[in-house]
Amino acid sequence: MSLFTHAALNWLCIILQERFGLCFNLQPNQQGLILTLSEHEQGSIFFPRLENRFHQCRSALPFTEWNATAERWESVCGDSLPAPGVASLPKPLIERRADQAIVHYDILGLTYWMLSRLEEVGRTDLDNHQRFPATSSHAYQHGYLERPIVDEWLHILGQVIRQIWPQLPLKKHQFSIKVSHDVDTPSRYGFRSVKGIVRSMAGDVLKRRDIKSALVAPWIRLNNRHRLHPLDTFNTFDWIMEQSERNGLVSAFYFICGRTDPAKDADYEPEHPAIGELMQRIHARGHEIGLHPSYKTFQQPEAIAAEADRLRSIMMKESIKQSILGGRMHYLRWEHPTTLKGWEQAGMTYDSSLSYADLPGFRSGTCYEYPAFNPETQEQYKLRIRPLIAMECTVMAERYMGLGTGEAAYAKFQQLKESCRAVNGCFTLLWHNSQFESKEEMVLYQRLLA
Template sequence: MQNQDIWDLFTRKEEYSPKKLDEHQRFLFSEEDLRNASEPVVSRYLIKHGMQVEFPENKSFAVCLTHDVDDIYPPLSHSLLSSVYSLKRLDLKGSVDQLMWKLRGAGYSPYLNFSKIMDIEAKFGAKSSFYFITAEADPVRLRYDIEDIEDHLGEISDRGWEIGLHGGYYSYNSLEKIKQEKERLEAALGRKVIGFRNHYLRFKTPDSWEILADAGFGYDSTFGHRYSIGFRNGMCHPFNPYNLNTGKEIDILEIPLVIMDVALFATSKSFEEAWERTKNLIDITASLNGVITLLWHNFVFSCEFRKDWARLYEKVLHYCYGKRAWITSGEEIYRWWRDGV
């Protein structure tokens, strides 16, 4: 690739005047784009031309673990399907529990599983980011009231994991709405939040970055693929975006999303294929001293029909731990990149 091609890919020039958008007004990538996304050509170019990256304790690469908290109460469809899967395994108690938790109270929801997720990660010396919704408007249903789970927020924060904002479906292009959602989360949490990812990965280049910078966020991690996995702009490193319209760098760090559970399994024919594709991206990132960002939704860890997804997550943690990766949250990546790189 020529230097201009590298620059156009890095800035995602073609997204400024998109020819096609999907039903959620997201940029619609071509098949060629998706095939090429497995190679971080911009990061490779930068490393070749002298960029050096260091991580704490001489780790050679980093894994940024994230969880979008779309639901804290299972939709009826989830409860029914999990109950059926439990019955298939002759787990009668599990089947009943999936259906009857509401009778015991909202606090017994299987999707209030943040401690469970943190315990899994702690076994590998890892931390992660949880992105919570505070928007009231949603195309499917009211998700939850953040004030109802202040105790859970406190536990997550006290243990040293990150809480960020999962921006509402209708908020990605509205500074006013994002500010309101941020303030609501901060009021419930009792501290500032710096991390962001938008619901449904709705994002407009470069406008979303400008809005998030104006709203006071330190970093975003929306910038990835909804229908596949890989490197959206050829980067396997965090970066400050550049606005081609203003000719200026935007004052926010992007920690690009590389692998989302839903997209990975939707485009893999088996558990083994999903693992091999994931391992390949991890190995490529490690070879370039990069950062690979994973998104596993919280419901996966308490969902009978997504056990393979949870199993793959632990397999990834085990593999990356063995490769001596720095496995941590978006907030810690952001602070290290801001202060140490």
Template sequence: MLIVSIPDYCQSQITYSLNVLLKYFLGLDFIISDKVSSCIEIRCQSSIKVLSIDVSFFSGAVDNWLKSDSLPLLPLRSWKPQDDNLRAILVNEELPILYGKGLIVDDGDHVQLGIDIFGSAFFMLSRYEELVVQDRDNHDRFPGTSSLAYKANFLDRPIINEYLEVLWFSMSRLWPALDRKKHTASIRVSCDVDDPFDSLVNKPLGLFKTALMDVIKRKDIILAFKRVLNAIIAPLKIYKLDPYNTFDWYMDACERNGLKATFYFIVNHSAGKIDGEYSIQEQRIQQLIKRIISRGHNVGVHGSYNTYRDGGMIAYEKRQFDKFVIACNKYAKPIGIRQHYLRVDYSVTQDYFERAGYSYDTTGGYADVPGFRFGVCYSFPMWSWLEGRQINLIQRPLIVMEVAAFSLYPPSEVLYKLNILKANCYKFNGDFSLLWHNSQFFLGRKKMFNFIIS
């Protein structure tokens, strides 16, 4: 049992960070001491040794809460832990310092860490900066390019996992008998079902323009031919040539690699056609969902475009999903959600998810750039800004949306970039979460998908 002393300010926020890092990530039990400390002090029962940890974020933010003055100053300082004989697992020997000075003082029975591990964790896990920085794109999303991680060039590394390793190395040096929770590296594959079938079959002009782009831009004559032929036979309810109907191939590829994919379906059309042009009540959609479930894969809700600040609409869509999917298919596994267009407001949306009965959210990636929005590759319980406490809803961070990768990098670099992110997850036995739409398998992308999930 660990005994932790904390300052007399920001106690709910500090306790949240302690719980996520110590208990949820490391599997260590702890209690908060009645003793007030000027920093965070960790002790182990029956030991006189003490680990003291910087609290620069909390001490500086207490009078500047949610103000720009509480944000880290750029350029960030860096620290080489190995220079202080601290051999933690890191992505790079240079560790960016969000808060603190990045040093360690060890006199045998007392180790002092000059890096604010728990404050930095709260900053990243709660998405503190998104409540301070008002930058939004044309879909009212916080852009990845506006994040500290992007500006300081650490978006491609799970920095809080690295901080956790610094913490663990320091603790295990003081108390060698401590045993941490074991994590297993995994790949989480998911598909947002925006367009289960090519809607161009009923739009001749759009079909002609898209087929023309298949030939000119995508240089794929076969795709253009299939698209046109699909429009001819679709009225006969034959969908084998539909370029978007890749679901069985998708599941085959996952099963060959021992993976179970999750398919997120749009239940409602709160913003019209931007929410897709299908209904979850359609027979072919019901048959698709039943086929997915019968093969052992999972389904979830793709929250419609206008729901991210509407708790009532979020709850309604969950009820509709239960009615048309769970009840019909006797599906009893925990149900999660990912918002359409990754549209989310982390000042409120997670509370609405929990109240609606979702067990997890996996919206937590950026639409414009791949990387670690929360700074971690582990799932974790989320912070509620409305209630000022930890809630039960679990965040499963999304690391890569393939559309973002292909729009940002040349095709020849995409696989290289994705493998870097995957390797950085695996370094900490974390989860590499990959979103790949069923409609994005043209231009030889099936081969790339197979390679990245293997």
């Protein structure tokens, strides 16, 4: 008897259709699941070994690996594939009988468990920002966080599909890069209070030994009424857009439109004339504007919807029209599936929050965008999930990996980028506009876009 609901099977069929470009049917029977095409196409793929563990909200799953190369299958990220959910696998893993293939690993269960983020539902082992940390995940504990294992296993499934239906062409995907920028602080000084300016100037002199910045701070603050000041070190927006345009990319800038925690949220109001002018400039150059819901909204779906409406109102006032509206949660705060409901309720096109703050990698096991699914209610949403692979401070900052801005950081980013390339997926990178204060940071960013 199938462990999947009818809704989950339909969702998996859509994921497979998006990946391979074919319309599949998934039929349960007493032994497992049968994957077929239309009634006019002969052949099937049978999954007799469905794992109950892939339908449980926990990380304590067994683990093994499968040597695909040894069994004459192409593995794109190494000879062996991580195989969560089981302690051992039979040999051969994939059998061929007439016009049917039998796959003795629950690839569809793995896909469901990873993409639905069922592992994260109801978790209490959270960090100081109430986030589910990478270190609590099965992927980290078993060493595959930096591998797109869903994409790797679907690549194996694609080879099986080609054997069963050799006459049908499969959809081809191309590697791509998407860059986005959370606008936490569009100006270093422009929106600060008098007390905040004085504190910043003291920090410039005493901590950073940057007397020049301290001297220009009051001038920037006074001349920020209609446009961000060009001397402001956080005003890197034109430079960011220039780098994207040189590489044929579109930058997405996500703005905070609420203040649920004054200590953690932005010091600007999105209706400010200088922010309106910035949005107009971004739009005029063909880049994207999106939402960065404020700190406490991750547990308040109605607050996410209200802030999305506020952004839409501002964009309407500025005569900015976009066919899509996406974004990312502030501090990557995510309570599953509460936060997901908020994005759906807000009518957003996509969310790109699903990465860990403490470590980079493939939180959902994929670098492909996919339709959102609520594992609690078994509902497929209109919302799309756009996995985030790396945030700059996760790799560079001392409080996380601490790799700095040199070759060690470049190597880590590049490793993740090449893993995305291996599966013809999308390397999605978050880099804050305020994180370009040194030449080393700027050079590192330029190298990653090349």
